[in-house]
Amino acid sequence: MGISLIMGRTLAQFLLLLIFSCHSITSKTLDYPMADLSTSWKNSPAIKNSKNFNYEYNVAVRPILIRGSSSRPSFACGFYCNRNCDSFLTKALVITYVGALLVIFLLTTIWVILYRKKKYAEEDEEDDLQQVPGMPTKFSYEIMKDATDNFSKKLGEGGFGSVFEGTLDSGIRIAVKCLDGLGQVKKSFLAEVETIGSIHHVNLVRMIGFCSEKSHRLLVYEYMCNGSLDKWIFHRNQELSLDWNKRRNVILDIARGLAYLHEECRQRIVHLDIKPQNILLDDNFNAKVSDFGLSKLIDRDQSQVMTTMRGTPGYLAPEWLSSMITEKVDVYSFGVVVLEIVCGRKILDRSQPEESMYLVDLFKRNAEQGNLIDLVDKCSEDMQLHTTEAVEMMELAAWCLQNDFSRRPSMSVVVKVLEGFMNIEPNLDYSFGNSLTQPAIIPAQREENFGDSSPLLPSVLSGPR
Template sequence: MWKAKGKNYQNIDAFLKVYGSLAPKQYTYALIRKITSGFSDKLGEGGYAVVYKGKLCNGRLVAVKLLKQSKGSGEDFINEVASISRTNHVNIVALLGFCFEGNKRALIYEFMSNGSLEKFAYHGAREHTLPLETLFNIGVGIATGLDYLHRGCNARILHFDIKPHNILLDEEFRPKISDFGLARLCSQQENTISTMDIARGTIGYIAPEVFCRNFGGVSHKSDVYSYGMMILDIVCGRKNIISDEIQQSSNMYFPQWIYKRLQHGEEVGILNDHEKALERKMILVSLWCIRTYPSNRPSMTQVIEMLQSGVELLQMPPEPYISSPPTLANNSSETISLVE
């Protein structure tokens, strides 16, 4: 036990020495309790963490992510802190500090007043509705943040868990990518990851090559796939439109259903001409992003160019025919690791 504890703190010390003044502030657990007023204001809860609203001594509002359980020597936790500490971008959530004290681990982020994109993503469960143009701008912002992670940092950061739940919105609905717990760092020269021994991601958003290497190598294109599935969700509202029509055809999965509607010029909602163009553009880009083989998907740089181009310039991609296991669509918020 003492050896394990010693290794934990060696990891922290090594991290702080490497990052020096660039490392986020380290907080004690007692101070975390004070910041959150005894964990009295819960913002949300997932499988591995609970998020509380807090306030720093300078009055700044923060979101404190308290991990429910700690595993191993804390390397995954330090990996998350190290990954996000490397970032500085308007579409990446800012990490202000962390707590690593015994088995108590927490992350302190900037507070995002509109919460996660998840509550706006699915029509059937929406607390609020957002105009299609706002959703489009959110999609562009997420693409810009991912492009920064993939080629704007000294080390390429692969997120591996892009989904509505991990996109936070500020008071003006500007998106910020959060939750780097599954992220991997690699050099800009690496085209694929060869050392990843488990599949990681969230059911319904995992790229085919992540759970089956026969489709290709795992790379930044795996994030592109997750992005494409997420944009299909927010523009089409998957949980709302999987209705009698699609249930009667059990062999047709969500992107195929969308593809068929697009082929026949059918809009998902009641839209004006401008909204029709935005919807078609987002769907076309998404369908390109979820191509089965990574080599056939665009990079995030190309995704941004496609989103900024005229919809008449975008070609129709081939029909999608494979995704993550089809039974996963009903549990799209569950994060998993699959041992190969």
């Protein structure tokens, strides 16, 4: 609607300009009394001495007076015959009016096309949302303004917009994700509503509702009071440190959530952006997978699907180079997150020496030396008391990080390993990692995602990143 208003305003301004211009042209032509002109100009020396002047046209002499000139018309620059003047003015006015009408018609046509295109796009989006089974509640924009106190308490900000804390009239605390932008935002909005709007699992963040009103696109989620996982594992503060049992439970919760997406839904759902920032913790530190803006639906009869690169550098599986992916790209990202949880550091830590900056390279080197115990989070005393279990968890991560996606376990197998019903596959290949999965391309102080058509910054649901 904003484009339509701008086009309408421009059209009105242009029409007024044309009317004013035409009025100016006609008003600049000043007729003097013909008798006075005949008498005064016929007797002038210039006319008497002119051999080429035809007196029969004198009675129809019409000078042109330009605004700002003297009151007496200039004979040298403003002397025309009425016959020539009328012909010139007629042609000029006809050309002006015809041109104005053509321009007006063109601008009106463009405005109508843009307006209809936007209207049909909104109707198509409404149809898409209505076809989603088990749709969550649709809220009006006014209700969202009231619930968030006019969007006054910001929890965080990402590439697609901002997240605000709010409370519904029922007393339920919510996190409202406000999407900003055009085409890519619509894709993200529909992806999240279609993906998580109709599914329910204890380890997936619950979508309470959404708002799709005019240009507003809002997603309403349950509020997670402990924020995202990165706040609790990337630290140097013992008070914020998670003990071994909490970390292990978080890993199991993530695995269960992904296993549900991959194997228990009507269509397989590939998240494509698993990382600590997209894992949220409730008041009991139960983990829930969130942010489905980049997710992809895969039919059960499809073994793999071609799609454009999306996700976050450092968490991208090697097969992204071929653009042919399966749900195993999430398994790779899960393996990276497991390493970060156990080691208590980011996949890329610029505070470390260059040879230790990239965690997967450091993990590979220590595994070859049989020295994984040195990678266990040294900032947590409890983690140092459970180094044996932590090393076993890193071996599970290595299984998930295999370069050949067919050698990686499914998420349901990972769950069984964590629950003690299966063992980790022996003889793992530790030669994982390549230039795509290494996040060296990330500029300092910034982390980027790759979306369908443009870079995306991490989006948040509850808590600053």
